[in-house]
Each structure stands twice: as C-alpha cells, then as structure tokens.
Amino acid sequence: xxxxxxxxxxxxxxxxxPHRFTLCLALLxxxxxxxxxxxxxxxxxxxxxxxxxxxxxxxFTFGPLNGWDLYDPDVITQNGDGPTYFIxxxxxxxxxxxxxxxxxxxxxxxxxxxxxSGGQGEYGLQQTLPETLLPSTGYLLSVDVGNIASGTSxxxxxxxxxxxxxxxxxxxxxxxxxxxxxxxLAGLIPEGEFVTTDIVFTTGSxxxxxxxxxxxxxxxxxxxxxxxxxxxDFDNVQLVQVVIDTFGDLNGDGFVGIDDLxxxxxxxxxxxxxxxxxxxxxGDGFVGIDDLxxxxxxxxAGTPPATGTVPExxxxxxxxxxxxxxxxxxx
Numbered sequence: 001x002x003x004x005x006x007x008x009x010x011x012x013x014x015x016x017x018p019h020r021f022t023l024c025l026a027l028l029x030x031x032x033x034x035x036x037x038x039x040x041x042x043x044x045x046x047x048x049x050x051x052x053x054x055x056x057x058x059x060f061t062f063g064p065l066n067g068w069d070l071y072d073p074d075v076i077t078q079n080g081d082g083p084t085y086f087i088x089x090x091x092x093x094x095x096x097x098x099x100x101x102x103x104x105x106x107x108x109x110x111x112x113x114x115x116x117s118g119g120q121g122e123y124g125l126q127q128t129l130p131e132t133l134l135p136s137t138g139y140l141l142s143v144d145v146g147n148i149a150s151g152t153s154x155x156x157x158x159x160x161x162x163x164x165x166x167x168x169x170x171x172x173x174x175x176x177x178x179x180x181x182x183x184x185l186a187g188l189i190p191e192g193e194f195v196t197t198d199i200v201f202t203t204g205s206x207x208x209x210x211x212x213x214x215x216x217x218x219x220x221x222x223x224x225x226x227x228x229x230x231x232x233d234f235d236n237v238q239l240v241q242v243v244i245d246t247f248g249d250l251n252g253d254g255f256v257g258i259d260d261l262x263x264x265x266x267x268x269x270x271x272x273x274x275x276x277x278x279x280x281x282x283g284d285g286f287v288g289i290d291d292l293x294x295x296x297x298x299x300x301a302g303t304p305p306a307t308g309t310v311p312e313x314x315x316x317x318x319x320x321x322x323x324x325x326x327x328x329x330x331x
C-alpha cells in the first residue's frame with residue numbers, strides 16, 4: 001500500500017447544514033490533527049469478506065452484500081448485478097489486478113461498469129452504521145481506495161482498466177452530508193495499488209438517529225483512456241473515536257488564549273533552538289509571524305481553563321496590534 005504526506009483541511013460546514021458539524025479532511029498522515037484513539041465504531045463487513053447471498057463467479061461476487069446496500073441515485077445499475085453495472089467483491093490474487101492483493105483479508109469491494117456506460121451517473125455502496133456516534137466527539141474514518149490495473153480474470157476474460165473514474169466517500173447524519181473526500185487522491189493512486197484516505201470530523205451537539213457511510217464510483221470517463229472499463233475498489237473501512245487537537249494550543253491546556261500568545265511573544269524572532277520549540281507550531285525552526293497567526297487565528301478555541309480570564313474582542317485587537325508593532329520593531 002502506498003503512503004503519502006498530503007494534508008487538506010476544509011472549512012467548517014456549520015453554516016451549511018442544521019446539524020452544525022465541524023470537519024477537517026486529512027489524507028493519509030494526519031497524526032498532527034489528533035492525539036489518541038479511544039473507541040472503534042462497529043462497521044458491518046468492513047473488509048467485504050462476508051459474501052453471504054452473493055452471486056459468485058470465480059474470483060468475483062455480484063450484487064449488494066451483507067452490510068452494504070446499493071447506492072444508485074440515478075437508477076442506472078439494474079440492482080448492481082449486471083449486465084453493465086456491478087457492485088460486489090473481488091479476490092485480487094497478486095499480481096493480477098493489484099500488485100499486493102487486498103490490503104485486508106482476501107476480498108475487496110468493487111464498483112465496476114463496462115466501457116460505454118461512463119458518464120451516466122455515479123453509484124456505489126452504502127451502509128447505515130449499526131451504532132450511533134456520540135455528540136460533540138471527534139472521529140476518524142479510514143478507507144483504502146484502489147486503482148485497479150488491467151488484467152485477465154480466472155475465467156480468461158481480459159479487462160481494460162486503464163485510468164481512473166474517480167471516487168467519493170461521504171459521511172451523512174440523518175441524511176445530511178457532514179464530511180466528504182471528493183476524489184482528492186485522483187492522480188495519486190498508481191495503477192494496481194491502494195492508498196488510504198482518512199477523514200477526520202467532529203459530530204455536532206444535535207442528536208442524530210442514523211449515520212451512514214457511502215463509497216462512490218464517480219463513473220467519469222478518463223480522457224486519456226476513453227475505451228477502458230471503469231472500476232473503483234474499496235477495502236478496510238474503519239471508524240474510530242479520536243481526540244482532536246486544538247490548533248494554536250501551545251501549552252496543551254485545551255484552550256487557545258493569552259498563555260499561548262505569551263509563549264510566542266516570549267520567544268519572538270528567535271531560532272529554535274535556543275527558543276522554546278512550543279513557540280514554533282509552524283515547525284519552520286523560527287518563531288515569527290506564521291506562529292503568531294496560528295495562535296491568533298484560533299483565538300478562544302477550546303474550553304477555557306477553570307481559572308483565568310479570556311480577553312474580550314477589544315483586548316484581542318490590542319494584542320494583535322501590539323504583536324504587529326513588535327514585529328515591525330524587530331525586523
């Protein structure tokens with residue numbers, strides 16, 4: 001499996017839906033966003049190994065499978081078991097289709113359609129979680145996304161699978177989209193490989209009855225390979241509870257305030273070391289405007305300590321002006 005250090009943060013969607021969720025999306029390496037994992041949330045058939053009730057053909061199975069329903073908003077798949085659109089599973093015996101086989105177990109989930117049906121609409125797999133999530137809590141959803149390579153099946157049929165039709169992963173709360181990875185790994189997954197995408201989000205305080213995960217083949221024709229079949233593969237779907245760090249909280253008290261600002265100003269314009277490394281949240285080895293912006297840009301975030309005073313907005317403006325003045329004097 002490939003690994004990358006690419007992080008993308010998206011704005012809070014709290015103004016976009018009534019559940020007022022905040023979210024950040026991170027791909028692959030996101031250890032800087034959270035500290036501990038507490039509770040693994042149950043997902044039915046997370047590795048697509050249970051094929052009970054599936055129609056089986058050599059290494060393939062077809063149709064909705066245990067825990068996963070068909071997602072077909074445009075009604076294009078004819079139940080997802082052929083003759084053009086298929087959801088189901090695949091055993092990718094290495095090196096056929098995938099260089100290293102399945103990331104977890106033997107099987108992977110598939111969303112496949114034949115050449116000529118690209119662009120007709122998106123489709124895929126979806127699951128309503130068997131347990132609800134806690135309110136006002138951070139979670140991490142991890143999914144392995146596969147870019148299948150061309151190959152010959154055990155039945156002797158050759159599949160031209162060059163290119164990539166795009167994918168999307170959605171998390172919904174009572175039908176409302178709260179977090180999403182919309183094809184951010186496009187162009188980054190080598191042929192015949194899986195790459196992990198991680199979505200970090202925080203639930204809102206409003207009670208939610210149903211949470212849903214959706215794994216989507218965008219079914220977009222790759223202009224470099226217009227005659228190829230279109231398939232996206234998924235595996236190893238995991239959801240865990242996490243503690244999300246507060247950016248700008250340099251002293252680790254769970255709140256961004258005057259103590260954090262003092263750490264930056266007390267080490268202003270110095271290299272690290274000898275300056276306190278806590279004063280350099282940007283990690284560039286110098287305490288400067290980038291570090292100040294991280295504190296001021298997250299001012300008052302988190303839970304205030306039991307004792308201490310939170311500066312009013314006017315005080316914060318003065319602090320910002322004073323900081324700029326210090327910057328101008330020392331440059």
